[in-house]
Amino acid sequence: MDFDEFREFGHASIEFIINYLSSIRERNVLPNAVPYAVVNQLPKEIPEQPEHWREVLKDLESIILPGLTHWQSPYFNAFYPSSSSAGSIIGELLIAGIGVLGFSWICSPACTELEVVVMDWLAKFLKLPEHFLHASEGPGGGVIQGSASEAVLVAVLAAREQAVVSYRESHPELSESEVRGRLVAYSSDQSNSCIEKAGVLAAMPIRLLPAGEDLVLRGETLKKAIEEDVASGRIPVICIATLGTTGTCAYDDIETLSTVCEEFKVWLHVDAAYAGGAFALEECSDLRKGLDRVDSLNFNLHKFMLVNFDCSAMWLRDANKVVDSFNVDRIYLKHKHEGQSQIPDFRHWQIPLGRRFRALKVWITFRTLGAEGLRNHVRKHIELAKQFEELVTKDSRFELVAPRALGLVCFRPKGDNEITAQLLHRLMERKKIYMVKAEHAGRQFLRFVVCGMDSKPSDIEFAWTEIESQLTALLTEQSLAARKTGNVADLTQHFKIHLNDHEKSQ
Amino acid sequence: MDFDEFREFGHASIEFIINYLSSIRERNVLPNAVPYAVVNQLPKEIPEQPEHWREVLKDLESIILPGLTHWQSPYFNAFYPSSSSAGSIIGELLIAGIGVLGFSWICSPACTELEVVVMDWLAKFLKLPEHFLHASEGPGGGVIQGSASEAVLVAVLAAREQAVVSYRESHPELSESEVRGRLVAYSSDQSNSCIEKAGVLAAMPIRLLPAGEDLVLRGETLKKAIEEDVASGRIPVICIATLGTTGTCAYDDIETLSTVCEEFKVWLHVDAAYAGGAFALEECSDLRKGLDRVDSLNFNLHKFMLVNFDCSAMWLRDANKVVDSFNVDRIYLKHKHEGQSQIPDFRHWQIPLGRRFRALKVWITFRTLGAEGLRNHVRKHIELAKQFEELVTKDSRFELVAPRALGLVCFRPKGDNEITAQLLHRLMERKKIYMVKAEHAGRQFLRFVVCGMDSKPSDIEFAWTEIESQLTALLTEQSLAARKTGNVADLTQHFKIHLNDHEKSQ
Structure with missing residues (x-):
């Protein structure tokens, strides 16, 4: 496809999106779908010869759209929002058009640096504690993860590795596998399924503690659980609290939870995937209580910040705890500024090696x-x-x-x-x-x-x-x-x- | 931003991309960058009032582009390709514009079904064994993961959980943590860093076995390692072979490795992130030898298929082994077709819950x-x-x-x-x-x-x-x-x- 055709296809697709979004109320939000309806309308092989993009847009309209659930419709009132905006949609276009990866600083410096900028912008906007800023003196900072699930998993895995190292130092008589076999984590029975899944993936049991009548998890419940576990020789690792549970948007009591976590040296992570957006509002300042005492925090920008999925903000009070746990390196990934400055190589802050230039859509949306x-x-x-x-x-x-x-x-x-x-x-x-x-x-x-x-x-x-x-x-x-x-x-x-x-x- | 402005911004961004890509040879592929050069040129806070998109495009040109490494330049000869194409770029635009998520079938049926279609297209195009197709009778199929790292991690974690269950059945005298403490996995010392990282994340040691002089890992080396481990009471779980190592694009010997894996009931995963694209060529048919005997396989579409990052194809011979390991569910995720048909709920095939409509860009690119x-x-x-x-x-x-x-x-x-x-x-x-x-x-x-x-x-x-x-x-x-x-x-x-x-x- 040459650039003239690219231009035509691009402009037609912009029109396609405008038509789709401006008439979205005219569609049923749920499709009239039975399993395999779409599969059965499509050919079984890649066409041998190229097809014209007009054919593709035609099939998108007549085969794909009727099979979709329309997440951007105002009649979509399920789960939580996955909202978008003009800036974010065009942002994705530009991200793909520029096509850089940003796993280390050198492999695209502005990609890493714009992420440093927008994560600090967002932290200030949400009035998060100073120590979560890259611009602060300490080892804290923010990073864009692909999803809340990944942010939670990163916290769980880093906390696990930290716990293994520190427990083995104080208990050299135990083998590594004995230590690993005693690890335990905590969350509320109201927390998102991704937290239980993180426990499965991390091979560390996550006790889903009973929330109160009001569906809130409080320090006393956590303390009781930790004391039981310590008494029976288990090693408490991390508590994942939620601000805005999926069921009812309940807010766990971060202040009493952090008191307990500090007492037992347990990592406290806050999953604020939904409610995090409200930190920005003075009238919701109560929601921020205790955040100065948590170790890590995640918030989904597609839920309230009009940046389309995928884009999950995560802040770490001490990013070195993740970097130290995840860093495996190869000579072809090394570069001359590595370790010489505080500029992060975000590959060590996340599960995958590769990463998209997601900061660009955040920057465009916010501006x-x-x-x-x-x-x-x-x-x-x-x-x-x-x-x-x-x-x-x-x-x-x-x-x-x-x-x-x-x-x-x-x-x-x-x-x-x-x-x-x-x-x-x-x-x-x-x-x-x-x-x-x-x-x-x-x-x-x-x-x-x-x-x-x-x-x-x-x-x-x-x-x-x-x-x-x-x-x-x-x-x-x-x-x-x-x-x-x-x-x-x-x-x-x-x-x-x-x-x-x-x-x-x- | 209203739709008229969206149109103007969209069209201007298409022109921006055309200008960028058509003149990419005129830029130095590496930026003249020092750490914080970009950070220091940008404001410290989100602007209080909206800015015009023209200002944003201006800054993108004058501040961001000069700080980028130009991955789409033909003078970028590092790592492996992360290529794009007109269809894929416009595909990302349409994905963002339509804005659906596809974690379960019901939450956007055509999103799941188009993935089933393009993964089967790709499997046939690459001449993969029939059992990797969704259309085949068995429990096999393909899924789009975010990156090769995630595909490898999914295989490692699923293999780990399968091994724990089956070993405990045959050795009920051992506790779960005793079993977990004995698990061991294998790869070559030439394999990508993401494989070592998968071992760290899975808390399972991955032995990086010495490749031969020609940098190829062969069955006899694996067999020796497994026999040593079995003799000392360890439990071999998975071998991750590579077709196209990052260092020299060496091809591990899948046939002899699979013989050993079959003998010891060890999961065999093939990381064909780069070389997978060549499976499509008759003149490279040797590369496909032994693939009918592997349990899972991954291939990056941005490396050879002109679909931009992120898009990693993964095929599983028995997807139930992953689904059974990862399935944690909640009532708000249930839907009436769940379990009634073979249509997959891809959330159980991957680490995160959320997932983008990546099949759309694959479909557009291929057509x-x-x-x-x-x-x-x-x-x-x-x-x-x-x-x-x-x-x-x-x-x-x-x-x-x-x-x-x-x-x-x-x-x-x-x-x-x-x-x-x-x-x-x-x-x-x-x-x-x-x-x-x-x-x-x-x-x-x-x-x-x-x-x-x-x-x-x-x-x-x-x-x-x-x-x-x-x-x-x-x-x-x-x-x-x-x-x-x-x-x-x-x-x-x-x-x-x-x-x-x-x-x-x-």
Whole structure:
């Protein structure tokens, strides 16, 4: 493909994206898909001869788009946001166009240095402790990881290696494998699946401690667990706390956890993948309590900062603890500034060797939106969630399961789990909005999350109308079915409650 | 930013990339950089108000580009290629514009299904064994990982967990930590640093066995090591062989290694990050020998397939071995087709939870280049390396260190290591071409690798002229310096040899 064709293809693709994003509300957020529908529409081999890019864009429109779940739609209210922005999309284009890798400083100096800059920008923007800045005197700094999972795994593995070294120094009578066999880590039973997975990958059990009634993990629970483990000869390594759990956006109590971690010399990592964005807001300053006492922290920029996946910020209080654990080197990776300055070789801060120039999209996004734009985006999500929360509380057929937290509202139709499951099933079949359910203490509930790059109050109205009208339809249908068969006794208690509630709320 | 501005920014960025790539030969491949040069030119905080995208592109041109090493330049001859193409660059734009994640089938069906399609396309194109195809009956299939490091780590971790389970079944008298403490893995001393790192991360020692004189690891060496280990109570887990080592592109002997692995029930993984591209060529069919007997395999698409980083293909003979090891689930990740069909949920095939729609750029690249275009690209790199090899052999001051392999020529100025080091230092200071050195058996040498998306015979001429003229200049300078001080005795033997050789070759 020559540059003229590249230009045409590029411009057509920009138009393709504009068409897609500007009309995204016209599509069902969920596809009408059955497994292998897309596979079966495509040829079984690479075409022998090149095809024109117009053919590819045509198939993208007619075969691929209809099979996608539209993550950028405001009707995507599942998981947590994976938002994007014009600056970030163009950023990815430029990253690919420039095409450099940045595993060491020499292999593309500006790639490493721009990452140093934007990670310090972000740390200041989020009002993180000074020691997390590259510009600070100490060994702290930030790095872009591919995902929160990788950030957590890096913390877990580095903490593990540090623990092995230090425990063997104080207990030379134990072999390395004896030490490794006694290691143990901690998190809450509300933490993300990636934390349990990190334990599996690290071959170190992670005890998922019971969160309180309010779904918060506190120091006293951790202390009890550590004391039990120490008493039985185990070696506590790391606690992974969460600010903004996936289920309900609960905030673990970092202050009491850090007191315990300091007492037992346990690494404290904070997974703030979602809630981290709110650190930037004065009105959420409580969320930052205790962060000056943690060893490492991660935050996903696609969740609140409008930088598209993949881009997970991670800060380390002492990056040497990771570098010392991960550094394996070869002569072809050495360069003359290595070790002579404090400029990081980020390959030692992460799992893989290769790394993309992700700092570029962060830089472009931050500059084209400005700090004010970024804060406004977080505030907008909070406001829209408040709007949704009000709609829930005004309808007596529904109940909140946990207090609204940032852009997440956890709610359910009153009654038993079956109604929640049936309502969600109905919504999924209609494909107009996409939510997922969660469960706590035997109660299933729905998670409504404000997502998308440009959600509006009318989108919240749309979602709510869909949800409440489908509950009405569900209850009416089942009531009719029961009356028709004369089998009124089959109407379970929960349906009766619902119909009554609904009549009251009309 | 509204869509009109997005369009303008997008079009301007397409032009930016065209300007950059079409004039890339005019830039020094290495930047004139000292640590912190870029950091010091940039502000210390995110701007409070949004800036116009024109300002950002201006700074990209004037601050960032001069600090980059230009990986897409044909004068980049270091490491291995990280090539791109028009289709792949636009592919990244479309991936970001569409903005979906694909960790499970339901969360974006076409994202998973297109990956199934392109991985089967690629497996057929590379003539891999049938059992690696999703379309085959068995539990095999391919997945896109972020990097070769991650692919290797996935194999190492899955093999480790499989070994623990199966060994504990046959030796119930041992505790889990006793078993884990006895695990051991194998690779060659020529393998990539990511393999040693995988051992560190997996907390499992990887023995780097001595490759032969020809830098090839063979079954007999592995067998000896395994027998020693078994005799001393250790548990052999996995052997990571390489097709195309980083140093010299040596090919481990897969057939004899697989015989040993089968005998001792050891997982055999092949890291074909570079050489995998040549599987597609009939004239390189020898490289595929034994692949029908390996458990897993990885190949980097940015090395030969013109799909930009990140994109590492990995195939598994039995994907369940990974899924069973990595599967930790939560209710919010469950969906109705899970387990009901063979459609994969790729989150269980990899380290992180989140994943980008990388299959899209593969699909676009493959269709716009065609199978013929892809094969021609690999053949072109081989031809250009042959051209370089001839230039080396015609100049009697130089010697080949290993046979040319694919697009890599390993060579050195005759004499001791000091000349090689000084020549490379000189080339690095001039910044016209970029090579790195490697070392084997005490001998340092230079690696000339054909890279870039569009290298030509004239680029090879350019590089060679730079190299040989700098050797001439180096030798002349040192000879003059010695004569000037009258200190002819300081001329070491190697310089004399070189001057003589050069005179002969004129």
